[in-house]
Amino acid sequence: TQFHTLLQALPKCEHHLHLEGALTPETLFALAVKNGIQLPSDDPAFASPASLALRYQRFTSLDDFLHYYYLGMSVLLQPSDFESLAWDYFLHASKDGVAHAELFFDPQAHLARGVPYETIVSGFTKARMRAEAELGISSLLVCCFLRHLPPVEAVATFRLPEVQHSFTSGQVTGIGLDSSELEYPPELFTDLYASARDLGLKRTAHAGEEGPPSYVTTALEALRIERIDHGIRIAEDPSLLTRVADEGILLTVCPISNVFLRCVPSVADLPIQAFMRAGVRFSINSDDPAYFGNHFLLDNYCAVQTAFDLTANDWSVICKNSINGSWCSASRKEALL
Ligand code: ADE
Ligand code: ZN
Numbered sequence: 001t002q003f004h005t006l007l008q009a010l011p012k013c014e015h016h017l018h019l020e021g022a023l024t025p026e027t028l029f030a031l032a033v034k035n036g037i038q039l040p041s042d043d044p045a046f047a048s049p050a051s052l053a054l055r056y057q058r059f060t061s062l063d064d065f066l067h068y069y070y071l072g073m074s075v076l077l078q079p080s081d082f083e084s085l086a087w088d089y090f091l092h093a094s095k096d097g098v099a100h101a102e103l104f105f106d107p108q109a110h111l112a113r114g115v116p117y118e119t120i121v122s123g124f125t126k127a128r129m130r131a132e133a134e135l136g137i138s139s140l141l142v143c144c145f146l147r148h149l150p151p152v153e154a155v156a157t158f159r160l161p162e163v164q165h166s167f168t169s170g171q172v173t174g175i176g177l178d179s180s181e182l183e184y185p186p187e188l189f190t191d192l193y194a195s196a197r198d199l200g201l202k203r204t205a206h207a208g209e210e211g212p213p214s215y216v217t218t219a220l221e222a223l224r225i226e227r228i229d230h231g232i233r234i235a236e237d238p239s240l241l242t243r244v245a246d247e248g249i250l251l252t253v254c255p256i257s258n259v260f261l262r263c264v265p266s267v268a269d270l271p272i273q274a275f276m277r278a279g280v281r282f283s284i285n286s287d288d289p290a291y292f293g294n295h296f297l298l299d300n301y302c303a304v305q306t307a308f309d310l311t312a313n314d315w316s317v318i319c320k321n322s323i324n325g326s327w328c329s330a331s332r333k334e335a336l337l
Contacts, residue, residue, distance in 0.1 A: 021288025
């Protein structure tokens with residue numbers, strides 16, 4: 001359609017992409033063989049890449065997805081595994097017209113398996129440099145902490161010398177908070193976020209995906225975050241909508257993810273119109289595309305267009321908000337605007 005071309009051509013910024021969530025079933029099986037990793041033999045979903053892809057069509061919740069997400073990433077061992085994972089993502093991003101990408105990764109899940117932090121970051125950094133040089137895509141890394149693990153472990157990971165070095169050297173720009181939401185409210189991680197703020201790091205957190213609007217309030221107040229990942233449930237609280245709009249907080253909305261994880265029945269049920277009416281800024285993102293039907297960023301833009309029939313002007317506003325809400329340099333923003 002006419003809009004597909006328009007949306008493809010927009011200089012899109014992606015702010016909510018878990019690199020581990022770009023691991024396709026095919027690559028997962030190939031790396032399991034290469035690295036000698038035994039996949040679960042008691043789950044028929046792991047019979048083949050095709051059966052695994054079918055199982056991904058039937059996630060019942062965030063936690064049901066996370067079970068497969070953590071099993072999947074267990075095949076990543078070598079720097080080259082992380083590099084090729086990120087490079088695969090950049091190829092999709094390039095095809096979709098992504099200009100700038102802010103990429104999440106989950107070090108605690110890899111450190112727990114004995115994979116050194118430098119292995120992860122060096123692999124991702126190689127792919128980022130190549131994407132900048134060959135595809136013209138700028139990117140940065142955001143280190144996420146897992147809320148289902150004890151907060152003291154997040155702080156201990158944050159304090160590791162190699163993690164500190166990745167921050168002070170500028171290889172990693174900010175921190176995030178992800179994994180299972182409902183049982184782990186944001187304020188558990190107040191100390192972690194205070195330390196990140198002291199270091200001058202950018203700060204975001206998943207909140208209001210499955211969790212109630214009050215988790216967004218505590219994420220803003222206790223964690224003092226600059227952005228909210230998902231945040232769709234703020235639509236249930238008009239005063240919070242106003243507050244998020246007034247404070248200029250960007251929501252990183254992930255439409256197809258929200259449908260796959262049953263946060264909403266369909267993309268049309270997302271509060272996109274309420275956000276636009278209230279002046280809440282948001283970007284559109286793919287979250288874990290390999291787990292959600294292999295729908296990368298442009299598919300998410302198209303799904304929003306199909307559901308809401310936005311105007312070219314609406315898209316121009318969305319695009320500008322997502323450039324302005326990015327964590328890249330002022331000069332890079334200028335180039336994108
Ligand atoms: N980890 C990867 N994707 C996630 C999501 N959508 N919510 C919480 N944790 C995640
Ligand atoms: Zn996410």
